[in-house]
Amino acid sequence: xxxxxxxxxxxxxxxxxxxxxxxxxxxxxxxxxxxxxxxxxxxxxxxxxxxxxxxxxxxxxxxxxxxxxxxxxxxxxxxxxxxxxxxxxxxxxxxxxxxxxxxxxxxxxxxxxxxxxxxxxxxxxxxxxxxxxxxxxxxxxxxxxxxxxxxxxxxxxxxxxxxxxxxxxxxxxxxxxxxxxxxxxxxxxxxxxxxxxxxxxxxxxxxxxxxxxxxxxxxxxxxxxxxxxxxxxxxxxxxxxxxxxxxxxxxxxxxxxxxx
Amino acid sequence: xxxxxxxxxxxxxxxxxxxxxxxxxxxxxxxxxxxxxxxxxxxxxxxxxxxxxxxxxxxxxxxxxxxxxxxxxxxxxxxxxxxxxxxxxxxxxxxxxxxxxxxxxxxxxxxxxxxxxxxxxxxxxxxxxxxxxxxxxxxxxxxxxxxxxxxxxxxxxxxxxxxxxxxxxxxxxxxxxxxxxxxxxxxxxxxxxxxxxxxxxxxxxxxxxxxxxxxxxxxxxxxxxxxxxxxxxxxxxxxxxxxxxxxxxxxxxxxxxxxxxxxxxxxxxxxxxxxxxxxxxxxxxxxxx
Numbered sequence: 001x002x003x004x005x006x007x008x009x010x011x012x013x014x015x016x017x018x019x020x021x022x023x024x025x026x027x028x029x030x031x032x033x034x035x036x037x038x039x040x041x042x043x044x045x046x047x048x049x050x051x052x053x054x055x056x057x058x059x060x061x062x063x064x065x066x067x068x069x070x071x072x073x074x075x076x077x078x079x080x081x082x083x084x085x086x087x088x089x090x091x092x093x094x095x096x097x098x099x100x101x102x103x104x105x106x107x108x109x110x111x112x113x114x115x116x117x118x119x120x121x122x123x124x125x126x127x128x129x130x131x132x133x134x135x136x137x138x139x140x141x142x143x144x145x146x147x148x149x150x151x152x153x154x155x156x157x158x159x160x161x162x163x164x165x166x167x168x169x170x171x172x173x174x175x176x177x178x179x180x181x182x183x184x185x186x187x188x189x190x191x192x193x194x195x196x197x198x199x200x201x202x203x204x205x206x207x208x209x210x211x212x213x214x215x216x217x218x219x220x221x222x223x224x225x226x227x228x229x230x231x232x233x234x235x236x237x238x239x240x241x242x243x244x245x246x247x248x249x250x251x252x253x254x255x256x257x258x259x260x
Numbered sequence: 261x262x263x264x265x266x267x268x269x270x271x272x273x274x275x276x277x278x279x280x281x282x283x284x285x286x287x288x289x290x291x292x293x294x295x296x297x298x299x300x301x302x303x304x305x306x307x308x309x310x311x312x313x314x315x316x317x318x319x320x321x322x323x324x325x326x327x328x329x330x331x332x333x334x335x336x337x338x339x340x341x342x343x344x345x346x347x348x349x350x351x352x353x354x355x356x357x358x359x360x361x362x363x364x365x366x367x368x369x370x371x372x373x374x375x376x377x378x379x380x381x382x383x384x385x386x387x388x389x390x391x392x393x394x395x396x397x398x399x400x401x402x403x404x405x406x407x408x409x410x411x412x413x414x415x416x417x418x419x420x421x422x423x424x425x426x427x428x429x430x431x432x433x434x435x436x437x438x439x440x441x442x443x444x445x446x447x448x449x450x451x452x453x454x455x456x457x458x459x460x461x462x463x464x465x466x467x468x469x470x471x472x473x474x475x476x477x478x479x480x481x482x483x484x485x486x487x488x489x490x491x492x493x494x495x496x497x498x499x500x501x502x503x504x505x506x507x508x509x510x511x512x513x514x515x516x517x518x519x520x521x522x523x524x525x526x527x528x529x530x531x532x533x534x535x536x537x538x539x540x541x542x543x544x545x546x547x548x549x
Contacts, residue, residue: 055321098350099351105321106321106350107345107349107350109345110341110345112310113314113341113342113345113346115314116310116311116313116314116315116317116318116342116346117314117315117317117318117321117346117350117352118318119311119314119315119318120314120315120316120317120318120319120320120321120326121318121319121321121322122318123303123315123318123319124280124318124319124321124322124324125322126300127280127300127301127319127324128322146310147310147311147314147342150308150310150311151311151314151315153306153308153311154305154306154308154311154315157305157306158303158305
């Protein structure tokens with residue numbers, strides 16, 4: 001595991017333990033993805049509204065804590081601020097508010113919205129004849145929403161090759177409406193498909209950098225709760241739970257052991 | 261009124277390259293000239309109203325002034341959450357332009373009727389809700405509001421009234437002040453029927469084209485009277501009731517689906533919103549006072 005991604009996971013655990021909030025397994029599945037995105041795209045933490053930046057939207061907004069910790073790591077704000085997570089009047093809610101958190105481009109939370117927004121931004125950049133790109137992370141459970149597929153259909157129809165969709169295939173969908181063979185589905189909708197180990201920073205970065213003549217869909221194969229066996233073996237029990245002191249110690253130990 | 265929508269937008273687009281049109285497979289033929297003139301600023305994205313709103317929000321993110329347009333129930337009722345979150349909560353403003361309400365598509369049945377749009381949208385923070393009654397009102401209000409960065413809802417009608425009324429955003433208009441103890445308040449194209457019904461009756465008549473923000477100051481002027489809201493939609497009555505401690509009643513839609521097909525005139529007659537029925541109802545109200 002990348003040492004910074006391990007560090008970010010420890011931060012997520014600590015903030016969740018102290019705040020009593022957090023979708024930890026959902027956060028753990030996207031740590032490498034979000035870290036790789038900010039390590040690759042054009043952005044400027046000192047000037048978040050930089051006109052030439054690429055745009056990143058976390059459509060699966062419940063992984064906000066992972067997003068906050070990555071933004072802090074890249075210098076958007078001090079991590080200490082994130083410890084108010086979910087608290088009354090905190091800037092750092094369990095779903096991000098774009099007016100409160102530097103670097104957050106859109107307020108998301110209700111699933112199936114961020115991707116449509118990303119398509120609109122990608123279209124706007126095409127109208128402006130800009131070289132900037134748009135990256136959006138969607139969840140596999142989120143992809144039960146019809147609005148996700150509406151947005152993809154429009155994106156491919158408009159040939160928005162400045163749009164990269166990263167599909168967090170952490171098997172969240174498996175309990176409910178299953179999305180069998182997502183790569184096949186994205187391909188059928190007209191996307192150019194890349195499949196990647198969603199926990200391998202180097203592979204993710206190289207896929208994020210690649211361009212194409214079509215909408216790109218990176219199917220990132222991840223594990224919900226990656227890094228801690230406790231989460232991976234029981235992700236639903238931990239979906240919204242935060243650890244107590246004893247659990248926290250065990251989870252930190254598991255992270256250090258890198259058994260999974 | 262749709263032609264007026266086209267003409268006004270055509271005119272504005274000539275000197276504002278931030279205008280982008282996103283249509284949901286409606287009025288496309290009408291905008292052929294626009295598409296030919298501005299091919300990179302007109303997109304018929306098909307029948308996907310959720311995406312329609314979200315994509316409009318994405319364009320707004322970059323500073324464009326999007327117009328998203330399709331049939332009323334689909335763009336408002338189906339996409340309410342997209343309007344709430346993507347446009348209002350995120351403050352990615354866009355112009356939502358609907359057609360077909362309330363009963364312009366009477367013959368298509370209850371799936372295509374829509375009378376809740378004004379009522380549900382006015383409940384959202386950071387939105388403007390406009391029901392132009394005439395082509396002139398649409399032209400004036402569209403020009404004054406389209407580029408203010410806010411979510412603004414324009415409800416078009418294929419059956420506008422042709423009464424010449426001053427149109428200033430957020431301002432209601434007194435059409436008749438008889439010093440009466442009964443004030444009729446109405447909005448949008450139904451004014452044609454309401455005005456005719458009130459012609460020889462001893463009532464005051466107040467008209468609105470802006471439902472949100474409602475002109476509270478104007479309503480206050482009639483607080484000493486009994487107010488009767490006559491409207492072929494929900495939303496105006498609720499907006500008037502925002503002013504506390506008034507005596508207000510509603511005359512308009514029944515609590516049932518209007519599933520009789522036919523024409524707009526047929527539906528209005530059936531539910532008592534034709535001139536004669538409105539007049540009889542007001543007369544009855546006067547008699548019972």
